[in-house]
Amino acid sequence: MAGEKHAILAELESLVSECRHSLDQASSLEGLEEARIAFLGRKGRLAAAMAEMVGLSKEDRPEVGRKANDVKAALTELLESHQSLLNRNKADAKVRGFDPSVPPRSPWGGSMHPVSLVSQEICDVFKKLGFDIVSGPEVENDWHNFEALNIPPDHPARDMQDTLYVTDNILLRTHTSPLQVRTMLEQQPPVAVIAPGKVYRRDSDLTHTPMFDQIEGLLVDTKTTMSDLRGILRHMCREVFNTDIKLRFRPSFFPFTEPSAEVDISCVMCGGKGTVGGKPCRVCKQTGWIEILGCGMVDPNVYGYVGYDPDKYVGWAFGLGVERVAMLKYGIGDLRMFFENDVRFLRQFS
Numbered sequence: 001m002a003g004e005k006h007a008i009l010a011e012l013e014s015l016v017s018e019c020r021h022s023l024d025q026a027s028s029l030e031g032l033e034e035a036r037i038a039f040l041g042r043k044g045r046l047a048a049a050m051a052e053m054v055g056l057s058k059e060d061r062p063e064v065g066r067k068a069n070d071v072k073a074a075l076t077e078l079l080e081s082h083q084s085l086l087n088r089n090k091a092d093a094k095v096r097g098f099d100p101s102v103p104p105r106s107p108w109g110g111s112m113h114p115v116s117l118v119s120q121e122i123c124d125v126f127k128k129l130g131f132d133i134v135s136g137p138e139v140e141n142d143w144h145n146f147e148a149l150n151i152p153p154d155h156p157a158r159d160m161q162d163t164l165y166v167t168d169n170i171l172l173r174t175h176t177s178p179l180q181v182r183t184m185l186e187q188q189p190p191v192a193v194i195a196p197g198k199v200y201r202r203d204s205d206l207t208h209t210p211m212f213d214q215i216e217g218l219l220v221d222t223k224t225t226m227s228d229l230r231g232i233l234r235h236m237c238r239e240v241f242n243t244d245i246k247l248r249f250r251p252s253f254f255p256f257t258e259p260s261a262e263v264d265i266s267c268v269m270c271g272g273k274g275t276v277g278g279k280p281c282r283v284c285k286q287t288g289w290i291e292i293l294g295c296g297m298v299d300p301n302v303y304g305y306v307g308y309d310p311d312k313y314v315g316w317a318f319g320l321g322v323e324r325v326a327m328l329k330y331g332i333g334d335l336r337m338f339f340e341n342d343v344r345f346l347r348q349f350s
């Protein structure tokens with residue numbers, strides 16, 4: 001009898017350490033539940049040990065019963081504390097999903113504006129040909145912007161309707177051509193300069209903005225012809241558009257060049273065909289050509305204003321619209337894109 005009591009007490013005693021051992025292996029809530037059933041379940045180890053008590057004497061039962069209750073309490077506490085440990089680990093794992101050592105997504109470092117990209121590219125072409133880059137003020141006076149360029153006082157460009165005036169005599173330059181004047185005043189021939197810059201006109205609709213970008217080119221020497229100009233412009237277009245683009249010179253008029261021409265390039269959208277996939281080309285309006293610049297041989301009258309000898313020197317100049325070229329180069333259909341500064345648009349030029 002007494003042996004049986006001790007055997008049951010020993011069994012009860014071992015349950016706690018065995019349960020602890022099982023829980024050490026139980027890393028999931030499922031494993032925990034298995035251990036609970038094995039030790040505290042209706043057919044578990046504790047229940048089995050208590051069933052043994054039936055054979056005990058009346059005197060032995062209370063002691064074994066007390067022990068059984070203690071063991072039950074100890075097992076319950078073990079299981080509960082293991083459960084909260086598992087829950088805590090789970091929560092920690094969630095927090096660990098945020099790993100502070102992972103390097104952050106690198107921020108967008110910004111990019112060149114497409115107009116700046118094209119402007120720089122064009123200037124680079126001329127730099128390689130030996131041209132110097134020059135610049136000048138956007139706020140100009142009448143003399144540099146108009147008078148020295150042989151633009152008569154009654155010329156429509158001088159009208160308040162077209163020009164943004166600061167005072168009667170001071171204005172926002174309407175083209176980069178005053179840089180021809182400034183260059184010739186400062187340098188003696190031979191000169192070969194390229195002058196990118198912003199220009200301003202009282203103009204605002206779908207295809208015109210009050211500010212836009214031009215690039216002026218000027219070459220003056222003792223001998224040069226319009227065919228030099230043509231060859232250089234063709235070279236520039238091929239470099240910028242990377243295709244065998246065609247150029248067309250149309251007779252035109254500028255007070256500061258004679259003869260003058262406007263230059264069209266074959267439409268890059270439709271390849272000069274005038275149609276895209278059977279539909280009329282929107283970009284060249286079915287003509288197959290797009291105007292990109294004005295040019296001509298420097299009018300001898302201009303040499304008079306800057307002190308060059310018109311019998312000794314000849315030269316040519318051109319003024320090109322940069323937005324126009326950027327639209328063609330990147331296939332941008334709407335001028336407003338350049339000024340809205342939508343990062344989704346600008347990002348594409350990274």
Ligand code: PHE
Nearest residue numbers: 175177294295296317318319
């Ligand atoms: N300045 C002219 C314009 O803005 C372009 C041009 C430049 C024409 C140089 C001839 C020579 O339209």
